[in-house]
Amino acid sequence: MFKIIKALIEEFLESVASLIKTPSDIKLYSNETVTLEYPINPQPIPERLKMLHNPDLLTTSFEDAKVIGDDFCKVKISDTLAQALSLVTLLNPTDLIVTDDEDKFLGIVSSLSVALEFTPSLQNVPFKYKNKTIKIGQAGEFILTQGKKTIGDVFFLDKFYGCFQKRKQIDYALDEFCKLYRAPEDQSFIPILNDDKTIGGVVTCKGILEYLRNDRFLDESKVENLLEKFSSTKTSLDQLYTLLPEDTLESALYAINYLPIEHILICDADQKLLGVLNREKISVLAHRLYYHLMNTPLGEVMQPISSLYLVKPSDNLKDVIRKFLESDTEVSVVMESFDSQIPKMVITPRTILQFVK
Numbered sequence: 561m562f563k564i565i566k567a568l569i570e571e572f573l574e575s576v577a578s579l580i581k582t583p584s585d586i587k588l589y590s591n592e593t594v595t596l597e598y599p600i601n602p603q604p605i606p607e608r609l610k611m612l613h614n615p616d617l618l619t620t621s622f623e624d625a626k627v628i629g630d631d632f633c634k635v636k637i638s639d640t641l642a643q644a645l646s647l648v649t650l651l652n653p654t655d656l657i658v659t660d661d662e663d664k665f666l667g668i669v670s671s672l673s674v675a676l677e678f679t680p681s682l683q684n685v686p687f688k689y690k691n692k693t694i695k696i697g698q699a700g701e702f703i704l705t706q707g708k709k710t711i712g713d714v715f716f717l718d719k720f721y722g723c724f725q726k727r728k729q730i731d732y733a734l735d736e737f738c739k740l741y742r743a744p745e746d747q748s749f750i751p752i753l754n755d756d757k758t759i760g761g762v763v764t765c766k767g768i769l770e771y772l773r774n775d776r777f778l779d780e781s782k783v784e785n786l787l788e789k790f791s792s793t794k795t796s797l798d799q800l801y802t803l804l805p806e807d808t809l810e811s812a813l814y815a816i817n818y819l820p821i822e823h824i825l826i827c828d829a830d831q832k833l834l835g836v837l838n839r840e841k842i843s844v845l846a847h848r849l850y851y852h853l854m855n856t857p858l859g860e861v862m863q864p865i866s867s868l869y870l871v872k873p874s875d876n877l878k879d880v881i882r883k884f885l886e887s888d889t890e891v892s893v894v895m896e897s898f899d900s901q902i903p904k905m906v907i908t909p910r911t912i913l914q915f916v917k
Contacts, residue, residue: 561840562861567615572599574840576851579616584678584912590681594764598751598786599830601756602625602820611776612775612777612778612916613775613776614658614775614776617730617771617772617775618729618730618731618734618916619727619729619730620724620729620732621726622727622728622730622732622763623725623726623728624839625730625771626677626771627730627733627763627767627768627770628752628759628760628761628762628763628766629725629761629769630758630762630765631760631762631764631779631893632650632655632657632749632762633647633648633653633655633656633657634656634657634659634663634875635647635656635658635659635711636658636661636711637656637658637659637660637661637666637711637717637772638658638710638711638712639710639711640708640709640710640711641674641677641678641706641707641708641709641710641711641714641739642707642708644669644674644711645674645707647679648671648674648675651695652773653671653749653830654670654671654695654749655668655669655671655748655749656668656670656671657703657741657751657759657762658711658715658717659758659759663758663759664757664758665721665723665751665753665755665757665758665759665874666717667715667717667718668717668747668751669717670709670716672840673715673845675842676843676847677706677714678702678706678707679702679703679704679707679829679849680844680845682845683895685853685856685860685861686847686853686860686861696710699876702849703874703901712823721747721751722736722747722750722751723750723751723752723753724750724751724752724763725753725762726752726760728767731769733750733763734766734768734885734913734916734917736750737765737768737910737913738910738913739748740803744912748765749762749763749764749765750762750763750764754910759829765909765910765913766885766909766911767808768912769881769884769885769909769912769913770885770894772880772916773878773881775917777848777871778877778878778881778912778916779872779878781876781877781878781915782873782874782875782876782877783871783872783873783874783875783876783877783880783894783907783917784873784874785877785895786877786905786907786911786912786915787873787904787905790905790911790914791914791916798852800825800903800904800906801815801819801821801823801824801825802824802825802826802827802831802903803815803824803825803827803833803858804828804829804858805826805828805835805857805862806825806850806857806858806859807857807858808854808855808856808857808858809845809846809853809854809855809856809858809861810854810855811840811858812824812842812858813839813842813843813846813854816839816842818841821839822838822839822908823836823837823838823839823891823906824836824837824838824858825893825903825906826858826859826862827903830903831903832901833865833868833893833900833901833902834859834864834865834866835859835862835864835865835868836862836863836868836891836893837858837862837863838863839863841861841863845861849883855917861895865901867888868891868892868893869883869892869893870892870893870894870895870898871892871893871894871895871907872894872895872897872898873904874893877912877915878894880907880912881912884908884912890908890909891906891908892906892907893905893906893907894907896908
């Protein structure tokens, strides 16, 4: 299995080597003063944006489109991991914004990264695998020690972050959310900075999708139109990554560490879908204190097909969008047909934004 995954990695690197780059017009966070940019003349609409019935939607500013939200969690770099974990536990954010003691933006850390500094909860794991976990006293001592550390002690915030000002156009968000290659640690939202580098709000993938959802292009598209677009690109990113139910957690961990994937489909020998595992679940199960779980069969810990949101190529894309926006659903699996149970593609809100581009 490792040989197969290594071959996929090599194929992926070859296919995107010439394509990985940071868009030159994205305003990256740095130590320089952030200034607002007001274009004197409106920019012409790029040809690639004319898929939308109303392409002006993408040349509207974040501020005018009213997509800047205040639904985010913020910690100071001097706060302890225990304080950060409290926010993660109570509010369940995807990421935490880190500021200095003057509330100026420094960077972003994922909630998963914070949880992994402790002993994340083992959910939906059969008892026979849980009963080998570490002793309570050992875990308690570990948690107390970790909790006293500060954010600055544990996390390095020296990478570049995609940040914008409120007058930037919606298209800039699509460029950031739809990068061909996304590293696991990439942010889940775009911070909007004020002149003094404090946080003015955030723009999320679902926020952009909500803004675009009523355009006639998306309203009239079907899932099969999305399939057609991505099947024509012929890149490794469009492939389904599958493992067998008897494959182990070690194989899944290897895959998410070295391949640009967020989900692994668990299929039987006939390629029929049985369930799904996402990056977060795999990372938690692979925590260093749960080393005994590495040989656990994926069929024992996967999210079963009965709990998945399945769609057919003939379904309306607007129904998929509605499901994403009006529930906690984060992923949908496109099936060849419900009878065959053979998966064709994984759809997320980000996938739909890529479809618009």
